[in-house]
Amino acid sequence: MRLAMRELIRRPARFVSAAGPLTLLVLLMLFLGWLLDGLFLGSTGAIRAHGADGFVFSADARESLLRSSVDEGDLNAIAAVDGVESVSGIGVSLLGAEVPGEDDVANVVVAGYQLAGGVLPEPPAPGTAWADRQFNALGAGIGDVVLVGPAATPIEIVGWVDDTNYLLLNTLWVDPETWREIQNANRPDAIVAPGEFQVAAVTTVDGIDEAAVRSAIDATLGTETLTEQEAVLAIPGVPEQNATIGAVIYATAVVVALVVGLFFALITLERTGIYALLKAIGVHNRSLAVGLVTQALLVALVAFIAGGAFGLFLGSVMPAEVPLELSVGRAVFVLIAVAVAAVAGSLASLRRIVRIDPASAIGAGV
Amino acid sequence: MPALEFHEVNKTYRTGGTDIVALDHANLTVDDDEIVALLGPSGSGKTTLLSIAGGLLTPTNGAVHVGGNDITSYSAKELTQFRARSVGFVFQTVNLVPFLTARENLLVVARITGLPSKTAARRADTLLKELGLDHRAQNLPTQLSGGERQRVAIGRALMNEPELVLFDEPTSALDTSLGEQVMELIRKEVKGRETASVIVTHDTRMTAHADRTIHIVDGRLDAGAAQPA
Numbered sequence: 228m229r230l231a232m233r234e235l236i237r238r239p240a241r242f243v244s245a246a247g248p249l250t251l252l253v254l255l256m257l258f259l260g261w262l263l264d265g266l267f268l269g270s271t272g273a274i275r276a277h278g279a280d281g282f283v284f285s286a287d288a289r290e291s292l293l294r295s296s297v298d299e300g301d302l303n304a305i306a307a308v309d310g311v312e313s314v315s316g317i318g319v320s321l322l323g324a325e326v327p328g329e330d331d332v333a334n335v336v337v338a339g340y341q342l343a344g345g346v347l348p349e350p351p352a353p354g355t356a357w358a359d360r361q362f363n364a365l366g367a368g369i370g371d372v373v374l375v376g377p378a379a380t381p382i383e384i385v386g387w388v389d390d391t392n393y394l395l396l397n398t399l400w401v402d403p404e405t406w407r408e409i410q411n412a413n414r415p416d417a418i419v420a421p422g423e424f425q426v427a428a429v430t431t432v433d434g435i436d437e438a439a440v441r442s443a444i445d446a447t448l449g450t451e452t453l454t455e456q457e458a459v460l461a462i463p464g465v466p467e468q469n470a471t472i473g474a475v476i477y478a479t480a481v482v483v484a485l486v487v488g489l490f491f492a493l494i495t496l497e498r499t500g501i502y503a504l505l506k507a508i509g510v511h512n513r514s515l516a517v518g519l520v521t522q523a524l525l526v527a528l529v530a531f532i533a534g535g536a537f538g539l540f541l542g543s544v545m546p547a548e549v550p551l552e553l554s555v556g557r558a559v560f561v562l563i564a565v566a567v568a569a570v571a572g573s574l575a576s577l578r579r580i581v582r583i584d585p586a587s588a589i590g591a592g593v
Numbered sequence: 594m595p596a597l598e599f600h601e602v603n604k605t606y607r608t609g610g611t612d613i614v615a616l617d618h619a620n621l622t623v624d625d626d627e628i629v630a631l632l633g634p635s636g637s638g639k640t641t642l643l644s645i646a647g648g649l650l651t652p653t654n655g656a657v658h659v660g661g662n663d664i665t666s667y668s669a670k671e672l673t674q675f676r677a678r679s680v681g682f683v684f685q686t687v688n689l690v691p692f693l694t695a696r697e698n699l700l701v702v703a704r705i706t707g708l709p710s711k712t713a714a715r716r717a718d719t720l721l722k723e724l725g726l727d728h729r730a731q732n733l734p735t736q737l738s739g740g741e742r743q744r745v746a747i748g749r750a751l752m753n754e755p756e757l758v759l760f761d762e763p764t765s766a767l768d769t770s771l772g773e774q775v776m777e778l779i780r781k782e783v784k785g786r787e788t789a790s791v792i793v794t795h796d797t798r799m800t801a802h803a804d805r806t807i808h809i810v811d812g813r814l815d816a817g818a819a820q821p822a
């Protein structure tokens with residue numbers, strides 16, 4: 228192993244041909260990962276914001292927020308189910324808006340809700356909104372007024388909330404009445420009745436079997452109650468995003484394994500003489516394998532550090548519209564993926580090393 | 594106890610359709626502090642004999658004992674261990690690890706057997722000094738002359754204080770005076786450590802430095818080779 232390190236230090240140039248492409252692959256994996264996380268968070272924040280244990284959809288909604296409808300009677304009936312602690316009606320409208328700091332008409336979400344929970348405080352006063360901090364990133368400030376919909380209904384921003392967006396649109400959180408007014412003024416095709424919402428976010432009492440409570444709600448009301456996870460995955464495009472970008476990330480990991488495998492196959496060929504010599508003076512196959520894997524891991528680590536630094540730099544100069552989530556978790560995932568791929572790739576050369584005959588070091592023997 | 598014993602050792606190389614007999618009923622005994630010169634023409638089986646003694650090749654049949662142990666019964670793993678601990682080998686063509694300095698080429702052997710690093714460093718420095726390489730210790734093989742490389746290889750062979758050191762034409766790449774010097778050096782090092790050694794050569798002038806000279810022709814050793822001096 229010492230030997231492997233020495234070689235890396237004394238002959239760094241030969242490892243650059245592996246570390247170079249690996250750096251770019253790490254960059255690609257990190258970027259895709261950060262993008263996937265950003266897309267996922269930006270698409271699902273409005274669901275995750277409530278810290279709810281379940282989301283009640285009407286049966287005919289087929290898990291769509293916009294198609295679902297629950298009324299006051301439903302909310303009361305849900306609240307009466309054993310194990311339910313709180314019920315908060317939620318309604319969302321997707322509308323164009325004039326946002327301060329932006330030239331074009333932006334698409335925004337106006338979401339009405341009843342109760343504090345998760346990252347959301349109590350609903351603000353009528354006509355005002357807690358705005359997702361993304362508005363702030365785009366230049367809006369407290370006291371600014373957003374004009375939403377064709378009716379240009381004004382909503383004043385009075386505070387910020389984090390990670391609450393829906394379908395990559397920035398969300399304004401308002402009280403239920405304000406939401407209904409906005410919906411009805413701007414979407415005459417989809418009028419909501421007084422007391423009506425789209426879904427209900429439910430929390431259960433501590434320590435209870437949450438799945439049982441969800442089943443009980445559906446048994447009583449004939450609704451479809453999803454966990455937060457299920458509700459998130461029911462958002463249009465989210466599973467497709469996960470699958471597509473996930474597949475590219477895993478494919479990249481396979482390419483990493485191939486690059487490492489090819490590189491070490493070549494280097495092993497080149498080092499046949501040295502391996503034979505080392506075996507001839509008594510080095511075990513095991514030590515040679517450890518050395519090989521050590522080199523692969525170190526090359527991968529260097530590539531990770533270089534690719535990570537490059538990625539962080541690029542991420543920091545990206546415009547705010549690119550939904551990159553520079554998460555440590557994703558970096559750790561990429562590090563592990565690259566390490567596993569590097570080990571797998573390098574082990575492909577193991578058989579060749581084992582088969583090198585120490586006798587070839589002296590020129591006699593087969 | 595003899596350091597090395599060959600008893601009726603045959604080695605046949607099978608290449609394509611033909612069999613090449615490289616060792617033919619070889620019987621040999623080398624005492625535990627004896628220096629034996631093995632003299633013979635090219636292709637007579639000298640390297641083959643050394644390789645079998647050093648656990649690099651297995652004989653086709655016959656018994657090989659090193660330090661009283663029958664090495665023909667060893668597994669590949671045991672042979673690897675044997676090569677690390679019990680024999681030192683100086684190859685016919687100098688064979689050093691190219692990215693290690695002279696000193697590190699010696700130390701690598703000590704690491705294999707897990708010698709404490711202080712002891713190893715002391716031993717390496719002593720050897721390098723004795724071999725006249727103390728000022729070249731930090732040089733890479735490419736920065737050394739042929740003779741210097743040869744001496745590093747000798748140092749490496751002695752590093753683990755093996756019971757048996759095998760030299761395959763250690764002076765072939767050197768001019769006569771340097772060759773004499775290296776042979777002197779080998780004699781001094783080996784005798785000082787009470788190590789047995791076999792030195793392959795085809796240069797009769799070098800045999801003066803050995804306790805005994807054995808001839809090999811067409812894989813056959815002198816009849817008296819099994820009787821130590």
Ligand SMILES: Nc1ncnc2c1ncn2[C@@H]1O[C@H](COP(=O)(O)OP(=O)(O)OP(=O)(O)O)[C@@H](O)[C@H]1O
Pocket residue numbers: 590591592593606607608613614615633634635636637638639640641642685795
């Ligand atoms: N790997 C091998 N395959 C086939 N034949 C071999 C092999 N190695 C050696 N031989 C043959 O065995 C015989 C003995 O070879 P060996 O290398 O032991 O000779 P040597 O005495 O060391 O010769 P030299 O002085 O040229 O080094 C030769 O005829 C050689 O051609």
Ligand SMILES: [Mg+2]
Pocket residue numbers: 639640641685761
């Ligand atoms: Mg030879």
